[in-house]
Amino acid sequence: MDEDEFDVFYNASYRRVCAQVYAMIGDSDEAAECVQEAFARAWAHRRKMSSVDYPEAWVRTTAYRLAVGRWRRKKYAGRATDRAVGVRTEMPAVDETHVALVDALKKLPEAQRQAIVLHHIADLPVHQVAAEVGVPTGTIKARLSRGRTALAALLADEAPGTALEGGVR
Amino acid sequence: MSDPISRLDQFRATTPGAPMKSAAEVRRRGDQIRRRQRTLVAAGAAALAAVVAGPIIFLSAGFGDKAIDPAPAPSETPSTVAPSPSASASAPASDLTRAALPIAADLVADDPFPTWVEERTYDGEGQGDHNECLTASLADAGAVATVRRDFVPQPGDELSASAGTLKAVVAEFDSPEAAEKARGELAEAAAACRGVDAPETAGSLPVEGGVISGGDIEVVAYQPDDPDMNAVWEVATAVVSAEDRVLVMTRKRGVQSYVSPTDLQTSAVNAAHRMVGAKRPVEATSEPPASAPATSDAPEPTLSARNLLTGEEAIYPNGGALDWVESSESTTTGETVPAANACWQGSMKARGAIATMQRDFLLVTSEGGDSDADAYLNETIAEFPSAEEAQAAYEDVLTWFDGCSPEGSDSFKPNPFGGVPMSAPAEGVTGLAIYGPITAAPGTQYDPAGREDDGWFLEMGVVLSGTRIAVLSQLISGQDYNWLAEDGGTPVQQMLPAAADRVSSR
Known part of the structure; x- marks a missing residue:
């Protein structure tokens, strides 16, 4: 992967992967930082990336793992998270x-959240979700x-007016 | 009840915006990570044989701060190449290996000449000039590391004596910009060919495509000293850059007339892709030469159980209280992800292995013979079609700690791989990663015992021997992992020479 290929990959995928990781972890600031760090690691391993079938999946998985690692460090140790890619990025209102x-x-x-995000937001077919998560398709x-059922119940419990118009059938 | 699918669809369609850093900024951060990793690899950890002092308290004091952080030792990972002598002391260590050099299958012979075969491979620029047109070394041009491979025509062919020689040098520079600058200077020197008397420009040809940043072949001819020679000497020099590396490929032969070096052009494109580990266009764009080395050169898969460490050789050197033994039905052909290694990345088959075998071991006490459920040892061996592919797989395994995040762990602390001396014609390294706390056994949910002060110690040993590699993965739980160098080092360090002997055996 050369500079031009990386730049095209980054510019085309960044916002999409950010949204997916945001949906997975629920923190848009953290998602943006972890995705940027994951892209930086992709560039650092660009020779290996040339043989990766789905570079975007590699970045998404790396970003998600980074986010989970940061969350656990914060939860258990009460330490500030690493700020690998410069200063914290200020996010617009969501x-x-x-x-x-x-x-x-x-x-x-x-596990349900990850499956739902990968299938419904990342738009991956079930077999690719299974491959990315590392479990059989039946499990996915x-x-x-189960996730859709639970999510429907949770969304139904929203306070009136918070649901999108047309989002509720 | 709200329809979640439409909400999810809407989320996807109206993806929330996120401010982006520029791609250049992200690449700079990536380069920074890469430089740091190179430094870590080169710093090596023969020192890892030293003491790993404990106990390690994961939760109460912050795992990352309390885990071991051995001082970098000035040793090198055996698979890397020594920096050029002229490189400054502060230059980043190189990850250039012989795997970046072209192999015979990359080279296209000019019809009707015989195919090229490898003659000799060097770390560094080798003995004697590889190119008489270049009056300065690649180290002088700023290379931080170099490797070289010489080729000769297939012996025995009636045209072997007139096909000349072909020499390839791959050099690594501090940055792609430095490589590109060096390429320009080297190409200019190749065209001028000041190293010979009265050179005449014979022709030139561009080298481009795929990962190549820039490249040319410059061909010069000059009169031989021998007046009886009915030809002139021709030196064709391909200088090609890709990423932070430069390939200099030189063919010298006697010719009576100029022939455009399209064969060398194809060879240079193939070699440039191998130089940076990219897929070779030769697979898609050109047929292999009719007389290219047949695939029968690849070794037949010959692995057997005798290539695996035995229960007697698998030791846990803590004074005899514990020992590794082969578990029942523990030896298998093929491969699965070992429970011992949470950082296992994909299969050896996917890396081109033609045969794989595995053996699992149980840790038992010398008294009761009960196995320790929280201890795992696995050996995986693999055979590849060529030494280059085995080396590439070996080097890939050494990156498995990068970005590893075992399920259930709060922190993952890898240490650099360090070399282990061994008698077999092999090289081997071991590396240790610590993660935890132990709230879950590998692949399971939380451990009700809640051993929050314990951690997992994952020690990997990796052996490269010709076309084979062996990967030892040992996972032990506890509060510390104390092994003294004077006592022989860690368990995997002590097992690795036997594993090397075994996997080298044919």
């Missing part, structure tokens, strides 16, 4: 409806089914 959805996603078990289907 759409209220997105916040409601992400809040609901945060209440799901991690079960997680999706």
Whole structure:
């Protein structure tokens, strides 16, 4: 992967992966920082990236692991998170409806949330979700089914007016 | 009940914006990570054989701060190449290895000449000039490391004596910019060819495509000293840059007339891609030469159980209280992800292995013979079609600690791999990573015992022997991992020479 290829990859994928990681972890600032760090690692390993079938999946997985690691460090040790890519990026205000959805996603078990984000937001087919998560497709289907049911219940519990118009059938 | 799918669809369609750093900024950060990793690898940790003092308290004091952080030792990982003598002391260590050099299959012979075969490989620029047109070394041009491989025509062919020689040098520079600058200077020197008397420009050809940043072949001819020679000497020099590396490939032969070096052009494109580990366009764009080395050169898979460490050789050197033994049905052909190694990344088959075998061991007490459920040892051996592919896999395994984040762990602390002396014609390294706390056994949910002060000690040993590699993965839980160098070092350090002997055996 040369500079031009990386730049095209980064510019085309960054915002999409950020949104996906945001949906997974529920923190948009943290998602942006972890995704930037994951892209930096992709560039650092660019020779290896040339043989990776799905570079975007590699970046997404790396960013997610970074985010989980930071969250655990903060939770257990009370330490400030690493700021690998310069100063903390100030994020714009996030759409209220997105916040409601992400809040609901945060209440799901991690495995269900990951399956739902990869399938419905990253738009991956079930077999690719299974490959990325490392479990059988049947497991992913079960997680999706349970996750959608739970998510529907959580969204139904929203305060009136917070749901998107047309978002509720 | 709200329909979650439409909400998710809407989220995807109206992706929240996130401010971006420029791609250049992210690349700079990536370069910074890469330089740091190179330094870590070169710093090596023969010192790892030293004491790892404990106990390590993960939660109460912050895991990362309390875990071991051995002082970098001035040793080198055996798989890396020594920096050029002229490189400054502060120059980053290189990760250039012989795997960056072209192999015979990359080279296209000019019809009707025989195919090229490897003659000799060097670390550094080797003995004697590889190119008589270049009056300065690549180290003088700023290279931080170099490797070289010489080729000769397939012996026995009636045209072997007139096909000349081909020499390839790969040099690594501090940055892509430095490599590109050096390429320009080297190409100019190759065209001028001041190293010979009265050179005449014979022709030139660009080298481009794929990962190549820039490249040319400069061909010069000059009169031989021998008046009876019915030809002139021709020196064709390909100078090609890709990323932070430069390839100088030189073909010298006697010719009666100029022939455009399209064969060398194809060879240089292939070699440039191998130089940076990229896929070679030769696979998609050109047929292999009719007389290229046949795939029958690849070794037949010959691995057997005798290439695996035995229970007697697998030791846990803590005074005899514990020992590794082969578990029942522990030896398998093929491979699965070992429970011992949470950093295992993909299969050896995917890396080109033609045969793999594994053996698992149980840790038992000398008294009761009960196995320790929180201890794992696995050896995986793999055979590859060529030494280059084995070396590439070996080097890849050494990156497995990078970005590893075992499930259930709060922190992961890798230490650099360090060399282990061994008698077999092999090289081997071991590396230790610590993670924890132990709230979960590998692949399971939380441990009700809640051993919050304990951690996992994952020690890997990796052996490269010709076309084979061996990977030892040992996972032990506890509060410390104390092994003295004067007592022989860690368990994996003590097992690795036997593993090297075994995997080298044919």
